[in-house]
Amino acid sequence: MSNTTKAFRGEILHFLSDPAKDNEQSYQYFEDGVLVVKDGLVETVGLANDILPTLADDVVVKQHDNGLLMPGFVDTHIHYPQTEIIGSYGEQLLEWLETYTFPTESQFGDTYFAKPRAQFFLDQLLTNGTTTALVFGTVHPESVDAFFTQAEELNVRMICGKVMMDRNAPDNLTDTAESSYEESKALIEKWHGKGRLHYAVTPRFAPTSTSEQLHKAGQLLEEYPGVFMHTHLSENKNECAWVSDLFPECENYLDVYDKHGLLSKRSVFAHGIHLCDSEYQRLSDTDSSLSYCPTSNLFLGSGLFNLKKAEEFNVDVGLGTDVGGGTSFSQLQTLNEAYKIQQLRGEKLTALKSFYLATLGGASALDLDDKIGNFTPGKEADFIVLDYKSTDLMRVRMNNTKDILERLFVLTTLGDDRTVRETYVMGDLAHDRNNKKTSAL
Numbered sequence: 008m009s010n011t012t013k014a015f016r017g018e019i020l021h022f023l024s025d026p027a028k029d030n031e032q033s034y035q036y037f038e039d040g041v042l043v044v045k046d047g048l049v050e051t052v053g054l055a056n057d058i059l060p061t062l063a064d065d066v067v068v069k070q071h072d073n074g075l076l077m078p079g080f081v082d083t084h085i086h087y088p089q090t091e092i093i094g095s096y097g098e099q100l101l102e103w104l105e106t107y108t109f110p111t112e113s114q115f116g117d118t119y120f121a122k123p124r125a126q127f128f129l130d131q132l133l134t135n136g137t138t139t140a141l142v143f144g145t146v147h148p149e150s151v152d153a154f155f156t157q158a159e160e161l162n163v164r165m166i167c168g169k170v171m172m173d174r175n176a177p178d179n180l181t182d183t184a185e186s187s188y189e190e191s192k193a194l195i196e197k198w199h200g201k202g203r204l205h206y207a208v209t210p211r212f213a214p215t216s217t218s219e220q221l222h223k224a225g226q227l228l229e230e231y232p233g234v235f236m237h238t239h240l241s242e243n244k245n246e247c248a249w250v251s252d253l254f255p256e257c258e259n260y261l262d263v264y265d266k267h268g269l270l271s272k273r274s275v276f277a278h279g280i281h282l283c284d285s286e287y288q289r290l291s292d293t294d295s296s297l298s299y300c301p302t303s304n305l306f307l308g309s310g311l312f313n314l315k316k317a318e319e320f321n322v323d324v325g326l327g328t329d330v331g332g333g334t335s336f337s338q339l340q341t342l343n344e345a346y347k348i349q350q351l352r353g354e355k356l357t358a359l360k361s362f363y364l365a366t367l368g369g370a371s372a373l374d375l376d377d378k379i380g381n382f383t384p385g386k387e388a389d390f391i392v393l394d395y396k397s398t399d400l401m402r403v404r405m406n407n408t409k410d411i412l413e414r415l416f417v418l419t420t421l422g423d424d425r426t427v428r429e430t431y432v433m434g435d436l437a438h439d440r441n442n443k444k445t446s447a448l
């Protein structure tokens with residue numbers, strides 16, 4: 008991080024609250040704006056006419072034309088070891104796990120295998136404008152070490168955890184309640200709170216953990232306040248039926264996690280498609296969050312996420328790519344599918360709500376909205392520059408838009424990694440689309 012003041016001028020958008028609640032008051036948009044960053048943190052944001060005269064003579068102002076500057080994207084659910092199985096054909100969740108996921112994950116106990124893959128994964132995130140993510144490793148502590156080592160080098164705010172899985176998985180991918188506790192504990196001690204890194208206690212999902220292991224997960228959360236909890240919930244109908252067979256004493260799927268002390272404001276549940284009202288209510292009461300993973304939910308045929316219900320019950324929702332069940336690292340492509348899912352439900356996902364979900368909404372879902380997610384003074388200056396002319400088709404379509412709302416919607420419909428011109432981490436350039444080396448992997 009450079010200890011200087013820098014200024015970035017262009018079209019700027021960021022959110023102050025949820026547009027579904029506050030509509031016009033929920034965002035700030037400056038057609039000709041300036042973002043001022045000092046020592047990696049946001050100093051101020053506003054109209055160029057107001058801010059430029061206040062800057063010292065030696066402050067360099069970088070101009071961004073034909074684009075939109077906004078906070079970096081937040082991905083609230085993704086698996087780094089699944090990068091290489093994106094687009095694996097033909098199965099729904101449980102068979103997909105057996106056929107594709109478990110074999111690929113079994114390789115991550117080898118640091119030499121894991122390291123370049125962690126590097127490639129983090130590079131993909133930045134290439135797609137994602138500056139913070141909640142990330143699954145594998146059952147191997149080595150996978151998490153490889154991930155955090157690289158994330159620390161890039162100075163990105165990242166959350167990761169070792170999978171806890173002590174049944175219903177291949178032998179080479181299972182731990183035990185005790186070993187998962189000890190290994191997670193050692194990783195928490197080593198990485199949680201180091202620089203911008205956080206640890207997430209990560210039981211894979213109810214079917215692959217015994218009650219004893221889930222108790223151990225709860226114990227870790229009690230022993231280490233501030234640590235995250237990350238798992239899957241109610242994604243697929245067969246999975247839900249399996250959970251009710253495995254835990255007959257529990258009232259519903261969420262109750263399995265609840266009975267083991269796994270619900271809190273730093274708990275993130277991926278999917279949550281097939282929930283009943285009392286589950287939404289309990290998520291809301293405990294300030295737990297859901298991660299909406301549209302490309303995955305369509306690709307694996309899991310179902311249509313009920314965003315309206317989550318809003319009605321006041322449940323925090325972030326957006327997840329869920330790579331490799333999901334089919335893209337791009338939050339723009341994820342929003343493209345998010346819109347279509349709501350269409351199939353007879354609901355409208357507005358462009359404002361979409362970009363809220365991808366930025367401040369995700370930060371709130373992760374309980375990190377005091378640090379990232381918008382340009383409030385003092386926040387960490389992770390931001391991106393989106394290019395309105397990133398493809399010929401987008402350029403031509405943008406010529407036929409009349410305001411920022413229409414442009415935002417076109418960004419989600421036609422945008423992808425080509426649309427992310429630059430990504431900044433704490434005010435420093437971390438990805439430049441026009442000066443990119445080819446990946447070594």
Ligand code: GUN
Nearest residue numbers: 108211212239303329332
């Ligand atoms: N449920 C349990 N494990 C997984 C996984 O790896 N991906 C998805 N999408 N769902 C899961």
Ligand code: ZN
Nearest residue numbers: 086239277329
């Ligand atoms: Zn997942």
